[in-house]
Amino acid sequence: MAKTKVSIKDGQFYINDTLTYEGRYWEGNKIEGLLMNSRMVQGIFDDQNPNTVGEFVYPDTQKWDADRNTDEFVAAMPEWRAHGLLAFSLNLQGGSPVGYSGHNCRNSAFDAQGELVPAYIDRLERLLNKADDLGMVVIFGYFYFGQDQYLKDENAVLNATDNITEWILDKGYKNLLIEINNECNGPYDHPILTQKRIQELIVRVREKSKGSLLVSTSYGGKLIPSAEVVEVSDFILLHGNGVSKPTGITDMVIKTKNLPSYRGQPILFNEDDHFNYDDENYNFKAAIKSYASWGYFDFRMQGEGFTEGYQSVPIDWGISSARKKAFFSKLKEITGQ
Template sequence: MAFLQRFAIVLFSIFWLAATAKPPKRNTKISIVGEQFCINGKPTFKGRVWNGYKIEGLLPNSRMVQATFDDRNPETRTQWAYPDTKQWDADRNTNEFLAAMPVWKQHGLLAFTLNLQGGSPQGYSKDQPWHNSAFNEDGSWNPYYWNRLKKILDRADELGMIAIVGFFYFGQDERLKDETAIIRAVDNATDWLLEAGYQNVLIEINNECNIRYDHAILQPERVHELMQRVKRKKVKGRRLLVSTSYGGGAIPKENVVREADFLLLHGNGVSDPAKIVDMVNKTRAVAGYRPMPIVFNEDDHFNFEKPMNNFVAATSVYASWGFFDYRMKDEGFDEGYQSVPVNWQISSPRKRGFFEKLKEITGL
């Protein structure tokens, strides 16, 4: 045990020195001008209009939060075995994610959501006995997770893609022992991203802040405190853009709207596209709102073959939309981007439906 602890400390030290060395020149920089996202100073999809709807400045995205997934619980780890090898392999998962990224970009996908505590590997789940967290209980971080994250962020930077990086997920936030650990985790993650020079990153403090978080500072009334903390941290005058998200159908609260650089909505449970439009309109009416991007970064409604669906509805009111796909009952390995193990390729009719509609809307 002593040897393993010493080895972990050495590995951590090596990784930390590498991560905090002078960062390489980065290729991709995300910024916000009013309601528009810009990459390297230019609005996304510059000049693009589709069916009369303005596409310029939008950030279509997909929920890909299991890109760095692992399970530290030996009792549940075997659940995630690949069908061919009958074993779980975290490195294989990340490597296959990396291999799929250029294909997504070719179809117009500019952004994807990651999370350092993942999401439910079953799609939806009441209990979460697995242990998937980039953070240790004291808020320090696990170098194995961060090594995988670095590979993804580096590749995204090369491809001109944006990562919406979430820090916490309900059902896993209790892996951190107290509020001090949560704050330390936010500081550590923010410092690392800044010092590594990433400019293709947007921060989501936690996924669905109004759903079952153990720590009060991650709940709706106080989560803005962590957003303020991220905003105060700067390297060479540069800071990270930050927000947080709410559960399906919920409208952001004033405390978040006033602090956020962009606003994150979820369409889960919203099957009527007209209600997507209503969500966006209500969000723009919240006290403290000023022109800023509105982004759905989770919605499990599809119907991409229909003239009106949640994707189109969000686009019609100038809000970016994000695909949330999980493996449903009796579906196989090729289905779903949320369910572990993941086939990260465009490997199912549902995935193809999204990417074909995305390509049509973006004109790529």
């Protein structure tokens, strides 16, 4: 039986029918009802390509271990939650394991026909169960443009969509926000995963779940969702990558709210790699001032060590680097946790 349920009412997030961060304000800005998050998409990562898996070995063992990755993710979650993190993004096809660049790894919870891969689903269940126990929400991505090419055709995409949606419903998870795919404007191989048609899959999941699942998709940095996507989405996902000035975050929120199909859905940034929290203004703060939730995105940059980032594989899931500590410290301050 699920312990944690996420819901939306009047443009605000609720967990178990209680407003998130209930009663909290920070520097005069309302925090109550927001959903602070971090991009942690590699929680069930594996590489099924024998030619590239050796690139992801742990420094201590010189071996890659998918179960270790998930186990260490699960072990780190209570500390994230204690600092006020209520949500994180996960993707069944991960994200770039080297930051922003493409890679030939093969990482997908779906096989070529869209059937679920048991080992991935086992790791997924362990992770989701822990999130449910902790009262955390998972921004649950189905597809990523670096991996969708391994699905045979559109029927496989539809099969994958239906299979994972049915699995979620069968398991009874209620703490998920479905993100059909990461950045639907990206270079997807299958037209149904592109921004021209992605609303078809949003509607498909909403209908299959009879409205019990909250569904959306995301766009790349600086971009505003289409009116068609906003019309069928339960919440709005934005990305702050490439938005170098906080005023750009403000403008994105304003432009989204000005779309004719916008009807008061909560706006949530779930990817932003700007970390200058000591400045007078910064993206995290700009989002809050616009009453939008914000999500931290950190990857291991060139020349950095194992402790850096939450996307470059292998990953140290602890709050272990200066950037991670700065984010979680600011998060704790803002949320009062």
